[in-house]
Amino acid sequence: MQQQTNYSNELSGKIALVTGGTKGAGKAIAERLKAAGATVVITARNKPDQADPDLYFVPADLSKRGAADSVAKATLERYGRLDILINNLGGSETPAGGFAALNDEHWESTISTNLLAPVRLDRAFLPQMLENGNGVIIHIASIQGRLPLYDATLPYAAAKAGLINYSKGLAKEVTSKGLRVLTVSPGWIKTENVKYFLERIARSSNSSIEEAQQSVIAALGGIPYGRPAEPEEVAELVGFLASPRAKYLSGSEFVIDGGTIPTI
Incomplete structure (x- = not known):
């Protein structure tokens, strides 16, 4: 007889933080962890459109220095520890037009959001995780770390490539101390920001949204x-990677792109 397993409470008692947790994939991740029984903290620059009393919201612009420490302080003062950290925050607001359209500000702001923000937040929570001897850190990267789009998102692609490399290096350092560090690299996700991304491309190329x-x-x-x-x-x-079912996984990158990347 096949045993049926109920995963609905597999994260019961765990404290999780999801950055960029008010919209898109971040919102979906927060809800997935909550459904598995975790107590979930979300952080973003702007509060959710609809407040959820079961998701503790900490406002922060993690692209700025000092914001990660503020988020860590608020989380640890309220809950005493963090078990699961999902570094989901990311995005690109750079103009189309290739390398010549990009200035230092475009590069610096994109790298701050997509690479330095998770580095700073990891650094803020790692001492407590290491002291407890357990924890899961998941970095949400992108297939653009391997498959850059030069026209509009080159700084984003470079930052995500750096995040993938950093995540692997961090895993090598802390896995033997009880922590798991993983990377998830999605392809194109159907989020609210996709609409604005396509509008920018359409304006710059004088084309339709469909084109x-x-x-x-x-x-x-x-x-x-x-x-x-x-x-x-x-x-x-x-949700699977954060769960005890994935307890032997660390240092790996998991691509979820519908088969987009054409190489092994």
């Missing part, structure tokens, strides 16, 4: 699955 979408798919080399990922699909992978 802009096809240009992104073409730049990615196509999506064999035929569509972008839903935020909940990414959240399901993260």
Whole structure:
């Protein structure tokens, strides 16, 4: 007789933090962890459109110096520890036009958001995690770390490549001390920000939204699955990796892209 396992409370008693947790994939991840029984803290620059009393919101702009320490202080003062850290915050607001359209401010702000923010937040929570001898850190990177789109998101791609490398190095340092560090690299996700991203491309290329979408798919080399990922699909992978079922996994990158990356 096959044994049925109930995963609904597998994170019961765990304290989790999701950055960028008010929208898109971050929101879906926060809800997935909550559904598994975790107590969830979310942080973002702006509060959620609809407040959820079961998600403790800490406002912060993690691209700024000092913000990570403030988030860590608020979390640890309220709960005493953190067990699961999901560094989901990320995004690109750089203009299209290739390297010549990008100045130092574009590069610095993008790297601060996509690479330095998770580095600073890890640094703020790691001492407590190491003292407790357990914890899970998951960095949400991107397939652009391997498959950069030069026209509009080159700084973002470079920052995510750095995040993947950093995540691997951190795993080598802390896995023997009881912590697990993992990377999830999604392809194109169907979020609210996709609309604005496509609008920027359409304006710069004098094309329609549909043509802009096809240009992104073409730049990615196509999506064999035929569509972008839903935020909940990414959240399901993260929920598994954060759970005890994935207890032997550390230092690995997990790509969820519908088959987009064409190489092994």
